[in-house]
Amino acid sequence: MDKTFDPKRVEAQWCATWESDGCYQPRGTGKPYSIMIPPPNVTGTLHMGHAFQHTVMDALTRYHRMLGDDTLWQPGTDHAGIATQMVVERNLKLAGEPSRAELGRDRFLDKVWEWKKYSAGTIGQQIRRMGSSVDWSREAFTMDPSYSKAVIEHFVRLHDDGLIYRGKRLVNWDPVLQTAISDLEVVQEEENGKLWHFRYPLANGATYTDSEGRTLNYIVVATTRPETMLGDTAVAVHPEDERYQHLVGQHVILPLCNRQIPIVADDYVDREFGTGCVKITPAHDFNDYQLGQRHKLEVFNIFTRTAHIIGNVTDEEWTLAADKNAEAADGIGATARAATALNWRSIPEQYRGLDRVVARKQIVADLEAITDSSAAAPITSTDEGKPVYPRGLVDKIVDHKLKVPRGDRSGAVLEPYLTDQWFVDLTRETRHDGKPGNGGLLAITKPAIDAVESGRIRFVPDNWKTTYFHWLNNIQDWCISRQLWWGHRIPAWYDADGTVYVGRDEAEVRAKHGLGAGVSLKQDEDVFDTWFSSDIWPMATLGWPDNTDALKKYYPSSVLVTGFDIIFFWVARMVMMGQYFMNEVPFKDVFITGLVRDPEGNKMSKSKGNVLDPLDVVDGITLDALVAKRTTGLMNPATAPKIEAKTRKDYPKGIEPVGVDALRFTFAALATNGRDVRFDAARAEGYRNFCNKIWNASRFVLINVGSLDAETGTATPPMSLDGEVTLSTADRWIISKLQRLEAEAAQHFAEYRFDLLAASLYQFIWNEYCDWYLELTKPVMQGSDELAKRGARRTLVRVLEVWLRLLHPIMPFITEEIWQKVAPLAGKTGTTIMLEPYPIANPERIDEAAEADVEWLKGFMLGVRQIRGEMDIPPGKPLPVLIRDASVADAERIARFDGAVRFLARLESITVLAAADEAPQSATALLGSMKILVPMAGLIDKAAELARLAKLKAKLENDLKMNEARLASEKFVNGAPAAVIEKERARVAQQKAELATLTEQEARISAL
RNA sequence: GGACAGUUAGCUCAGUGGUAGAGCAUCGCCUUCACACGGCGGGGGUCACAGGUUCAAGCCCUGUACUGUCCA
Known part of the structure; x- marks a missing residue:
């Protein structure tokens, strides 16, 4: 044994041995305990957050395995549709290879599979290196054939139960990725924008008098999105707004398009906002869409899939789309629908095909330039080249902060967009198709709420359930179709008429609906939202829909360990599906961990350049290498200097290698109560030192029982520890303290307080066992009492053996390595510490x-x-x-x-x-x-001693004064319990005596 | 606008009513036969602010400020 612990050698050896010996697999007849890993995305490599959560899961897994439970930690990865497709597309671009479009669906998917293999392999290696004891024989992937079968199955069953529908709805459309996304994938960001005020002339030359007595022939609408005016189908005012209510029912002429659109009254309108008059574009705003439905307004798209103004309106595809629009949209007036094509033709030629940002500038400029309208203001002057308003039909432009919706993956500004999509009904009490049975609200959403309300699922920390309930109580239907290639293709087929058939495969569809070979069917091009496959993770990885032994045994799982950021995306949806298909919760506890942040408290992200690879902490990395890693392959290379500066500031000496055990212990120690953790490399180094302390304490023990030569570090035959012994006070003390530690460990595990667990272990091992117990055995070892020596040796070995087991779930490697040497001396015959029983307190030994x-x-x-x-x-x-x-x-x-x-x-x-x-x-x-x-x-030194005494006295006098005052208070004496008063009296007496001694001593010294 | 969390030593954080704790950092002494990735000792805090409850408040209640996150 070297004087310094060398983690690398030890880690490599035990990783390989544990796995090849099958130690990670479930065993025994104990009660089942299972954890489903939140499957990492196959987008690359694992980050600190994974390492953190995996540490927690592995600690729990190893703990329960040692308790004798039949323990399964189920591993696997997630195909992560959008995210992975983006990564592969970017890689193709960086490598100068043909793009996705050029490759076509099949060849592109080959590329993704290639990437998936690489990424899943890397992730597997990372998980192995961290010592995570997952059962690799059960490794799953969300697009494995068996898993895909389960995904299809749950879709088809939900569909057949009337809980899935297809429809034309306004969805969040990402014009860069060209797919619909769900509400959850939208991030609202406050940005600086403008509020444009436009004059819309009243139709038929109508006029009115405003509050200032002016006669006007126009109204002013305020908008943050000028380009959408091409799709306006109404102007709305508040019904009780005295300024405008007399105009309701009249029409305005939509400038540029020269269409007449009605003025409607709706209490959705905020009178205080802008002019109190809003333009309504039902196809490109969620609120306008709702309002449009209430007023039976025309609804029509003005954008293409890439958010350009539509091109040729006579285009066959768009005409077809218009017809389908008319068929599919419910709640929209029929006469209004027929007008769609006319509305499209009203869009002036000059805007056709323009990007929305370009179109915006052009439209504002054109409105400013209109001077021949009766509503137009004359352009009278400019101020140093800047336009002065009003100009033309532009009444004014003011600065305005607004929330801009962006895609969480692409960062693109999203467009509310009318398309055909598949939805899971989560909001209806009855079936959407009118057949008997519960709708999604009663069938899916309510049971998910009940699972937590009833306590069948427990959140740790408890307050997260508020978040969970809030979301479920305000839930919308879930858009599950994505216009991507990477994912599970939706099992729906269309015939030439566009009739849709849903089934497990084409053959089933044909058989079920009696469609002969003559009928040509085309499968839906779209794929499912990734979360619509991971929502059955706890079931599907165990073999569902088949009722396998594994499913019977390990479902529901014991605990889900995950971050608060996916409570909605994933946790809630697993509860929904688990409840629906298994009639049972998918997990009993949900342990919500905090986020791992950088030293400044910022979220770690590649673009910020503050990510850390957990293995770089384990193995160490030089500053230059870390800088290089963080500044290569950036989406925005301009940020490189900033990233470099910050990296050099945060890690001036790079990162010292600390080993896996120290990193794991760091995570455990920082896992306080679900709070975010700022990763602190100094802390990890501190626990690296702790490993070394453990290593050397063990060396001491081995040397003292004769099984290690102190000089050469080689093994020697140990002395026998059998036979009669005398246990000293110190021996009995450390054994007593050990019982207390064991009790604490059990409690902290039960409460998921890994920080307290780590603190208890650290405190016992370093501050009791090393600092005091080892020191107390030294005089014994040098003495001549053979029974006492044997007692000390036996206690040294046995207590060490026990706390190695206590520590093992957090620090698997070092504990195994040392245990192998110590266990035989303690009379243990097992082959690995992993499968030894976890120590349990014996109160009799206190x-x-x-x-x-x-x-x-x-x-x-x-x-x-x-x-x-x-x-x-x-x-x-x-x-x-x-x-x-x-x-x-x-x-x-x-x-x-x-x-x-x-x-x-x-x-x-x-x-x-x-x-x-x-x-x-x-x-x-x-x-x-x-x-x-x-x-x-x-x-x-006389002066030094006087100073020391003075310091002690001052502190004592201060305390005494406070305590005497308390005792003198009648309130205290009358109100406090007798025991407290007694304690206080004793304390005062003690302090008085001490003070007297110090005073006396002070006098004697100064008299010298 | 609503909800939740946080504010304790220089830093990162524990602390559920009875005189404020840990790790790191810092200062002093020490190459003592497990360990200098070490040992021993020290210094350092009106527990964000203002009220209230209580014999007693970092802890309970009310309000305020600031920070963060989520939702509209």
Whole structure:
């Protein structure tokens, strides 16, 4: 054994051994315990957040395996539709290869599969290196054939139960990715924009008088999106708005398009916002769409899939689309629909095919330039080239902050867009198709709420359930179709008439609907939202829809460990599907972890350049290498210098290698109560030091039982620990403390308090076992009492063996490595610590007398050390010590611990003075009423001792004053419980006595 | 606008009514036979602010400020 722990060697060896020996697989007849890994996306590699959550899951898994449970940790990966498709497309671009469009669907998918293989392989290696004990024999992927079968199955069943519908709806459309996305994938960002005020002339030359007495022939509408005016089909005002209510029912002429559109009244309109008059574009705004439905307004798209103004309106495809629009849209007036083509023709030629941003500028400019309208204001002047408003039909332009919806993946500004999509009904009480049975609200949403409300699922920390309920209580139907290639193709087929048939495959569809070979069917081009496949992860990985043994045994899983960011995306949807298909929750506990952030508290992301690869913390990385890693392959290379500067500031010396165990322990220690964690490399180094402490404490034990040669570091035959022994106070004390640690560990695991677990282990191992127990065995080892020596050796070994097991779930590698050497000495025959029982507290071995003894001893040591420290007496210099005012108990303890104290405190002698004995001038420490005196002759500086006494006195006087005041208060004496008052009295008496001693001592020293 | 969380030592965080704790950092002493990735000792906090409840508040209640996140 080297003097320094070398994690790399140990990790490589045990990873391989554990896996090949099948240690990760479920075993035994214990009660089932299972965790489903949140499947990482096959978009690349694992980040710190994964490493964090995997540490938690592995700790739980190893703990329960050691408890004897039949434990499964199910691994796997997620195909992550949009995200992966984007990564592959970007890689093709960077490599200069043909684009997705050029490759075509099949060849592109080959590329994605290639990437998936690479990414899943990398992820697997990362998981292995972290020591995560997942059952690799069950590894799953959300597009495995068996998994895909389950995805299709759950779609078809939901569809057959009337809980899925297809329809033309306004959806969030990503014009860059060219797909619909769900509400959850939209991020609203506040941005600086403008509010444009346009004059819309009243039709038929109507006029009115405004509040200022002016006669106007127009109204002013305010909008943040000028380009959508091409799709306006009404102007709306509030029904009680006195400024405009007399105009309701009249029409305005839509400028540029020269269409007449009605003025309608609706209380959706905010009178305070803008002019109180809003333009309504039902096809490109969610609120306008709703309003349009209420007023039976015309609805028509003005954008293409890429958010350009539509091109040729006579285009066959668009005409067809218009017809389908008319058929599919419900709640939209029939006469209005017929007008769609006319409306399209009203879009002026000059805007056709323009990007929406370009169109916006052009439209504003054109409105400004209109001077021949009766509503137009004359362009009178300019101010240094800037237009002065009003100009033409532009009344004014004001700065305005607005929320811009962007796609969470692409970052593109989204467009509300009218398309045909598949939806899961989550909002209806009855079936959408009118057949008997519950709609999605009763069949899916309510049971998901009930699962948590009833306590069948418990959130840890508890407050997350509020978030969960809030979302479910305000839920919308779920758009599950995506216009992507990478994913599960929707099992729906269309005949030439566009009639849709849903089934598990084409053959089933033909059989079910009696469609002969003569009928040509075409499968839906779209794929499912990724979350519409991961929502059955806890079931499908266990074999669902088949009722397998694994499903029976491991469903529901015991706990889901995940981040709050996917409570809606994933957690809630798994609950829905689990409840619906299994009539049972998918997991009993949901442990929500915080996010791993950078040292400044920022979210880690590639674009910010603050990500850390967990393995770089494990293996270490130089500053230059880290900078290089963070600044290559950036979407925006201009940010590189900033990223470099920040990296050099955060990690001036790069990152020291700490090993897997230390990183895992760091995560455990930082996992406080679901709060976000700022990753602190210094902390990890501290736990690297802890590993080294463990390593060397173990060396000490092995050396002392003769199984390790201290000089050469090689193994030697150990001495026997069998036979009769004497257990010392120290032995009984550490065994007692060990019981308390075991009890704490069990409690912290039950409460998912890994921070407290880590703190308990650290405190026991370092501050009790190493700092005190090992030191207390040293004088024994140097003594001649063979029974006591054997007792100490046996206790050293056995307590070490136990705490290695206690620590193993967090630090698997170092504990296994040492356990292999220690276990035989402790009489253990197992082949791996992984499968040993987790220690359980035995209250009978708690020894309060021994604990009190050691506390006294620690106090004694502290007194001497403080004198040494503050007098600057070298630790090695032997000191004579005198004792005054020792109680009978003190004297007895002094006699008992004489050897230990003299050894540990480096004392030359301990002399208990009789009451009559005169003591020489000394530095004093107090232990209860007993005084520990270190004679000053030749050792102690008078001034220093006086200063030390003064400091002690000041603190004591302060405390005493406060406590006396409390006792003097009638309120306290009358109100507080007797025990508290008694305690306070005793404390005051004690402090008074101490103060007297210090005062006396001070007087004696100053008299010198 | 609503909801949730946070505000405790220089930093990162524990602390569910009885005199404020840890790790890291810092200062001093020490190459003592497991470990300098170490040992011993020290310094450092009106617990965001203002009220209230209580004999007693970092902790409970009310309000305010700031920070963060989520939802409209």
